[in-house]
Each structure stands twice: as C-alpha cells, then as structure tokens.
Amino acid sequence: MALESHGDGTPNFEVRPMIVDESETWQVGDLLSAIDLELEDAKHFLFYFSGHGHVTQFGLELVTPEKEHNLDSGIYFDVLLHRFNTAPADTEITVILDCCFSGEAGDTARAANEALQHRFTTLREGITILASSGRTEESRADAEGPSDFTGAVIERLNADVKRTTILDVYSWAKEQVPAQTPVLRTFGSRHSALRAADRATANEDMV
Numbered sequence: 001m002a003l004e005s006h007g008d009g010t011p012n013f014e015v016r017p018m019i020v021d022e023s024e025t026w027q028v029g030d031l032l033s034a035i036d037l038e039l040e041d042a043k044h045f046l047f048y049f050s051g052h053g054h055v056t057q058f059g060l061e062l063v064t065p066e067k068e069h070n071l072d073s074g075i076y077f078d079v080l081l082h083r084f085n086t087a088p089a090d091t092e093i094t095v096i097l098d099c100c101f102s103g104e105a106g107d108t109a110r111a112a113n114e115a116l117q118h119r120f121t122t123l124r125e126g127i128t129i130l131a132s133s134g135r136t137e138e139s140r141a142d143a144e145g146p147s148d149f150t151g152a153v154i155e156r157l158n159a160d161v162k163r164t165t166i167l168d169v170y171s172w173a174k175e176q177v178p179a180q181t182p183v184l185r186t187f188g189s190r191h192s193a194l195r196a197a198d199r200a201t202a203n204e205d206m207v
Contacts, residue, residue, distance in 0.1 A: 002157035002195060003046070010199040013046060028075045035080070039087040044192050046094045047080070050150055053099030053139075060104040062097070077105045085124045092192055094166050095129045098149045100138040102131035103183040128166050128186035132173075137180050152176035157195050163202065165191040 003013040016038070018031060039045055052063040052074075063074035077097075084093045097105055106122060106129055123129070132139045132149035141147035146154065156172040157164055170184045196202035 002154055006196050006198055006202055007160070008198040012195060012199075012202070013044075031075065032079070032083070035083055039083065039091060042087075042091055044092045044094070045084075045087070046096070046194070047084075048096045048098075050098040050147065053097070053101050053104075055101050055104050055135075059107065060101060062099060081106065081122065084127055085122065089124075089126070091126065092188075092190070093127045094194070095127070096153065096166075096169075097129065098132040098139060098147055098153075100133060101135060102139065103134040103137065103181070105129050105131055106185055107135070123185060123187040126188045126190075128184070128188070128191065130166055130170055130173075131183040131185075132177070133180040134183060140177070140179055148177045149173060149180070149182065161197070163193050163196045163204070165193055167191055169194065 001015050004015050005012050016034060018034070035047070049062055054061055054063060058076055058078070060077040061074045062077060062080075080095075084095070087093060095105070132147070139147055139149055145151070152173045153169055155176070156169050159172075161168075166184070166186075170182055173182045193202040193204075
C-alpha cells in the first residue's frame, strides 16, 4: 500500500484495512471502536472509505457491500464526524470518501431546518474531507479493480515527487476524473504530507 511507506521505504502510516463482504462478521461497532482507539494518541489520522453511499433525511450514509438494500443499516457520516470533531485538538484528521454522493459529507442533515440545508459544515480545525463526487453525483467504477477516483489517488501517492498532501491529491483527482466532481472541505491551513520522497521531507512543516 502506498500509504504504508515513503518513497525511500521508511515507515509512514500504520494501515488497518477493514474489508467487508458477505463472508465477514465485521460490524459497524468494530469500526467505531477502532477509530476511538486510534484517535487517542494519533498525530495524523487518515480515514479512507471506498464503497457505496446514499443520502437520506439524516445525511450521507456509508454502506458496505454486504448490505442488500437501503433499509439495511450502514453508518451515517455524521456519527464518524462527531468522533473526529471530539478528538484531541492537536490531531490532524484527513478523510477520503470514495462513494456516490460523497460531497454531502459534512452538510447539515436534511432533517434540519430547510433553510439551513447545504449551507453549513461542521468541521473543527484540523479536519479535511476529500470526497470523490458532488452531492448529487455518482462515483464511477468498473467491475474489476479500483474505482476511477481511487485509481487517481493511488497514482498521485505513487508519483515520483518530493511531497504529496491532500491538496495535491485533490488537484490531481480533478484532472484525472473529469466525469465527476471531487469536493474538498478543510478547516485549517496546515496539511501534513500523506507521502513523501523520504521521512525528513514528510516532516517539513507546510503552510
């Protein structure tokens, strides 16, 4: 995985994949427990979701492949966002969502006052969300291999460049996935490297 090491092979993110299919006993509670544990002392926490997304009156719901229809419960993004917002203030949090309608992430829930819908986001300082598509857009994927958006993200992370931040990934994805509209939401001016040529370069402060 591109995120596990920098270009020179030095360690980068500690990756904990949670792959869900019909044969798995994985539950939403397992995800929440893992997130709570990692957020306790993480300097930079990155959450990457690739799957299905749909929108209800309660906002964007992330749905994994074992769910057979919309009445099955996935997990609402607002549940995750609450945990991110209440994490230690010095923890930088990067969220990458690859699913249909992911641009809805962070919006005021549809159940809220009609006048407030899609007018406010609720991110604490230090949180960045990169969504693969706009609020009303589907995210494209072939039957095999990664989706168009995830393919673009992987390509940028593996690029032979000095340093890659979430802003670089966003710019690259916009060019490489013209059929959909990646959305970037961020509160804060400092974006740490997601991957770099080496650890020393990754640790350089960037504003």
